[in-house]
Amino acid sequence: MKKSLLVFVIFVLICLSYSFGYAITQQNDNLIDETNMIKIPFAANLTNNTEFIICSQTDFSDCELETIELKYNYSYGGNDVLGDFLKIGDFFNAYDSDISTNNVYCFKLIGVANGMITLNASCTEKTNGNTDIDSEIFNVSFGNISIHQSSFNSNYNDYDFSVFPGENITIALYLEDVADQSISTADADIYYTLRDIKTGDVVTANTITYAHKKMTEKEGMWIENYTIPLTVPVGIIDFSAKDTTTNDFGGMFVYYSAIPFSTKLDLNETAINMGESIFINLTPTIYYGDISEIDTTIKYPNGTNENISLNNGNNYNSIFITPTNQQGTYNVSIYLTHTNGYTTQISKTFFVREYTIDVAKIKSIYSPGETVSISAALLDFDYNAVQSEINFSFFDSDDELIKSYKNSETIVNNNYHEVSYILPFDAITGKYFIDIVVKDEYDIIYTTTEEFNVGDALDYTIVDFMPELIDLNITTLDPIHKRINITNLGSIITEINVSIINNTDYVSVNLITLDETLTNGQNTYFYIEITPEDDMPLGNIMSLIKINISDISYEIPIFLNVSLFEDIELIDDMVIEIIADESNTVKIPVKNTGLYVLDNLELNINNEILEEYVLNIIYSGKIHANETENIEIDLYEMDAGFYNTSIEITNNNAIKIMNLNITVFDDFLTDIIYLDDLRQSLHEDIIQLQKDGVFIGSTIEDEIELLQSKINDLNDYYDSRNYSAAKELLDDLEIDADEIETTIISLQTAQNPDDELDTYEETDSFCGDGFCDDGELCSCSDCEYEAQCEEIPNDDDGSSGILFVIIFVILLVIGGIILVTSVVPDDWVDKKSKNVGSFGGF
Structure with a gap:
């Protein structure tokens, strides 16, 4: 008996553990x-x-x-x-x-x-x-x-x-x-x-x-x-x-x-005049990671500093225009920082002169015995000739000094100094040079060199270019064509090569019209084509056209000042309709109506409640001119209601604001399905009545056919996310369906007044109706996915507790039976039989 009692106790404990474990499993899933x-x-x-x-x-x-x-x-x-x-x-x-x-x-x-x-x-x-x-x-x-x-x-x-x-x-x-x-x-x-x-x-x-x-x-x-x-x-x-x-x-x-990286810094000149530009070009070689910061500083001769920005194209570059009131040594210092914290500095200097040398143009070629006259002056920033000391030195083709003129030997006229040199009749032919050395009032030295040829023009390669430089303001995306004329003033030319240095994405050459063979006096031309792009660096861009003729190299600088405006176009008011408790994506079309790429877009939602539902904001890294891209806002399971906000979209200096109205509906798809099922049932009832010989008439059949057509429209509205129209139509169709249902019930009642008729009343949702309704538990077979159901709450209405009690009572009764059969002696039945037998002996 004790053994049986122990078995019973163990059985009860197992039952309790199973029941308790069942409830816990249901809650933790x-x-x-x-x-x-x-x-x-x-x-x-x-x-x-x-x-x-x-x-x-x-x-x-x-x-x-x-x-x-x-x-x-x-x-x-x-x-x-x-x-x-x-x-x-x-x-x-x-x-x-x-x-x-x-x-x-x-x-x-x-x-x-x-x-x-x-x-x-x-x-x-x-x-x-x-x-x-x-x-x-x-x-x-x-x-x-x-x-x-x-x-x-x-x-x-x-x-x-x-x-x-x-x-x-x-x-x-x-x-x-x-x-x-x-x-x-x-x-x-x-x-x-x-x-x-x-x-x-x-x-x-x-x-x-x-x-x-x-x-x-x-x-x-x-x-x-x-x-x-x-x-x-x-x-x-x-x-x-x-x-x-x-x-x-x-x-x-x-x-x-x-x-992580190495750098190279180049300046196109080592000495320039005040007010002129110097081209700064930084070429980094990155081995891994990224350069997170570039800080460029120009230190002036007076000790003050100016920070400038470098455009990021193929390289980092900028054009720095020197001031008109400071001459002396300038220092370019660039500090680079890597994403790992590594920093380095690279520097170069250049000299800015207060004045410029102006030399009157001389001929390209002279004959022996001719007189070479040359004049030069020092000009200030306003192109006025100022007092200066100027010395001239003439060198022949063997680089031998053949004549020099001190300042006192020059003829001065309006601060221009002029000298004349008569070439000997037996002068050797070739290229001659004139070194001009100028000293200003501050004893600063300026130098330049002019050259000319002695002999027959047909013995030399002599060309003339027009224009000698190109300076353009880029304010539109329209292509620009500039013609470069080449005139042969010397011997026959049989080959002309043209190439571009720097910023070849925007500058190209069209050589279709270029004749590579020119005799003396002939000219030809080609075109420099500038093709502005909406993502080209703003500010100053420098390019260089290099022309090689008979092993002689010539350069034509190109300066582009890029100034393209930004602008954004948005829908003024945007209305969005979504379903509650579902993830949704709002797409806001953004059009670039400016001339510069939108590559720094920022979006601000001015509604704290709406911001709580935002999962992600996704958009393309760039929106080019005249293109439209969607900014996508992923929203997470919003509550039903109406939300209004203003959205600000910016890109650098461009700012636009739009209104966004979001209406969130409780999902009514099950109502649409029920309505369609009701329509089908009504249609089947009509068919049955007709089989039973009841006269229906065309009106009610037309109404059911019209109901079916409108339910199709209702589904189209719902699928296209026009939920307001769908909800309004649903409400109207439910009334229409009720009226049809009432008519059919009256026909059925007239045919069988004593029968209990179905009234098609909508019943409460229940487990087994084929739909996973709000509030239905995960254990219900209707709920295929966990997200559609609810866990058993700790503070539920007692249904889970009742289930637990029922299971426990059933198991306890079974255990009691086991206990009773265990406690009763095994021979109890036999004894009972004997007692019955004795009483039955009457």
């Missing part, structure tokens, strides 16, 4: 998912009482990033050290802009004693909102060997080899034991592993896998030379050492960073 998010951690062989960084590869691709939590627990000798895992970028600065996507997480640890480290990760899954968890355990041990570097300084926050990717580095290490005594290279080995800082994967470069590679013993140290891989310019190095005589060990964990 298995929301916990065991996921392998942490891969095997990696760390150096650790050294006692030394701070280390231990890292692990992770996989959070299925996680909402803001929900990720990582914890570690270092357990040793009954002690626990708790802390957080952090992204590797929180430990190291030398990484590129893609570090945000890395899957390496780390923590710092001071080794105290051998023990165990537990890593715990959790996050919320993107797809279904479930909680993912993972727990990994590994053992750690600590030796007494410390690794030291002799060829460079190690710092967890600054570990830069000062070399570029692809260049070689050298690392030299030595070891010490627990007593700080050096360990001989004959008694120990050092191995290293190279890993990608973003993924944690072992690096393979040039067919070499850098996993547990042994370092070379040399000159009493361990030395390794290797090339920083181009594919992994930033990495982790895990060094481990082992004493082969004592079996003691230790390790060190560091990272390396190559220089």
Whole structure:
């Protein structure tokens, strides 16, 4: 009996556990998912009482990033050290802009004693909102060997080899034991592993896998030379050492960073006159990551500074116009900052003169015995000749000085200095030069050189260009054509080559009309074509046309001042209709009615309540001139109601505001389905009445046919998201359906007055009606997806409690039967039979 009682108690406990577990399962719905998010951690062989960084590869691709939590627990000798895992970028600065996507997480640890480290990760899954968890355990041990570097300084926050990717580095290490005594290279080995800082994967470069590679013993140290891989310019190095005589060990964990970019700075001139322009061109070569900031400063001769912006085309460039009141040395300094914090500076100087030299044009060619007359003056910014000292020197084709004129030997007229030189009749033919040296009132020297030819013009290549430079303002996107004329003043020309330097995206040449063969006196021409684009840099752009004729190079500078306006066109008022508790996307068309690309769009919603429903704002990175793109606003399951807001869209200086009205309807699709089912049922009733011989008439049939047509319209409205029209039509059709239903009921009643007729009244939703209605539980078979139903609430109406009680009572009754049959003696029936027999003996 005791045994049976024990069986009963166990049975009751099982029943209670089952019932309780059933209720818990219904509420939690298995929301916990065991996921392998942490891969095997990696760390150096650790050294006692030394701070280390231990890292692990992770996989959070299925996680909402803001929900990720990582914890570690270092357990040793009954002690626990708790802390957080952090992204590797929180430990190291030398990484590129893609570090945000890395899957390496780390923590710092001071080794105290051998023990165990537990890593715990959790996050919320993107797809279904479930909680993912993972727990990994590994053992750690600590030796007494410390690794030291002799060829460079190690710092967890600054570990830069000062070399570029692809260049070689050298690392030299030595070891010490627990007593700080050096360990001989004959008694120990050092191995290293190279890993990608973003993924944690072992690096393979040039067919070499850098996993547990042994370092070379040399000159009493361990030395390794290797090339920083181009594919992994930033990495982790895990060094481990082992004493082969004592079996003691230790390790060190560091990272390396190559220089992320190099730069070249060019100025088109080293000396210019006041008011003239100088072209600044910066060419960066980026090996990894991005340049996050470029700060360009012009330092004036008086010590003041001016910041300027560099246009970002193929290169970074700008045209700086010098002031008209400061002469002297100017300094261009450019500070560049990388996304990893690396900074560098590059500088160049140029000189600005207060005056310019003006030389009266001379002939291109002279004959022996002719007189060469030349005059020059120093001009101020207003082109007025000022007092100056000017010296002239004539050189023949052998670069020999043949005549010089001091300032006192010149003829001065309105501050122009003139000299004349008579060529000897036996003058050698060739190219001659005139050096002109001018000194102003401040003793600043200006120089220029003129040249001419002596001999027969047909013996030289002499050309004349018109115009000599092009300066244009770009205010429209209309193509511009500029004609360049070339006149041959010398010997026959058989080849002319034209090329473009800088900004070839906007400047091209049309050589269709160019004749490459010109005799003396002939001319030809070609066109320079400027094709403005809406995304070309604003401000000053410089290009250069280079013309090569008979091995002589000529240049025609092109200056473009780009000023294109921005403008945005929006719909003034936009009306949107959506269904409540559904994710929706609002598309706002944005048209670029300006001439400059919209590439810096910002959208502001001036409604705090509406902002709470915004998941994402998505739009193209660029909207070109005369193009229209949609800005998409993803909205998350809004509550029914009416929302009104103004939306401001800006792009640099262009600003436009529109009104957005959103009406959110409770979903009435089930009402439409019910209405269509009712129409079908009414139609079937009409057919049955006709079979029964009841005269129907054409009116009611026409009404049902019209009802079907309007329900089709209703579905079209709903599918096209015209919910207001659909809701209004639904209300009208429900009235029409009720009237048809009333007519049919009257016909049925007239035919069978004693029958109970269906009245097609709408009933409350219930489990089994084929629809997952609001408030229906997840356990109902109508609900296919969890999102359509509700969990059993803790403060429900008692239905779940009633179910629990019914299950428990049933199980308790069954258990009671078992108990009764267990308590009654086995021979009770036989005894009862005997007693009956004795009484039955009458």
